Amino acid sequence: MTKRTLLAVLAHPDDESFGPGGTLARYAAEGVDVHIVIATDGVAGSVVEAYQDELERLVAVRTKELEAAVAILGGTLHKLCYRDSGYINDPANEHPDAFIQADEQEATGRIVQLIRELQPQVIMTHDETGGYFHPDHIMCWKITTAAFHAAGDAAQFPDLGLEPYQPQRLYYTAFSNRWVKFAIFIMRLRGQDPTRWGRNQDIDMTRIGVDPNKITTRIDYRKYWEVKRAASAQHTSQGGGTSFNRLLPNWLQKQLFGRDGFMRAYPPLANGRREKEFFNDE
């Protein structure tokens, strides 16, 4: 059997665990060579310049958490080391080193290089909404989609000195809005405003998630539920993934949420077709 390789390009330290961590753990356990690219250092944009020491300390903390999480998932980590951009309208977005200020061609070239070196059949990244419109997530979608189509073209990025290589499939992460709608219902019952959600009250829950009909691929990772939990728990500076659903017992969460949704971007699945695997013959 040919070696199977999966390359995931995600924005922040914790996206690999809180996001499609179960899927990454499952494929690693099944013998797939799993590579996880994290674009930013994960430092919340709000730390001001005057606290450079604090910033460096936080980068070190989050790097350690990330390395431990990726080791638990069973992947190989690649860090692009851009500066974390903030959420929409955050002043951190203006920082010259912020990921979203990076030269798109340069950033795309770095993904092309990884694709040509690692030769993955399957690439996965955030979708065009970034899940919740985080600019770093959207930047990952942009450069990874461009890199997916450029890697096999010898005329593009010839200076890398690597043979062109065309991966077979491109997937975007997708969170069904069915659960979001349920969460919004609960929030309204509790008198909370779903349009002002999150630590900074700047996330509009009503715009989050995709129509379940758009989800082409569902990966069942219930067998690796505890691996995802253990990896998520490494991100203690981010709450360790425990804030979501303290109300439900673990076994029920596993049954309800133990599948990751994806949209197959390339090649598109024929109308209405659905799949349960990244690596199959369709």
Ligand SMILES: [Zn+2]
């Ligand atoms: Zn993120």
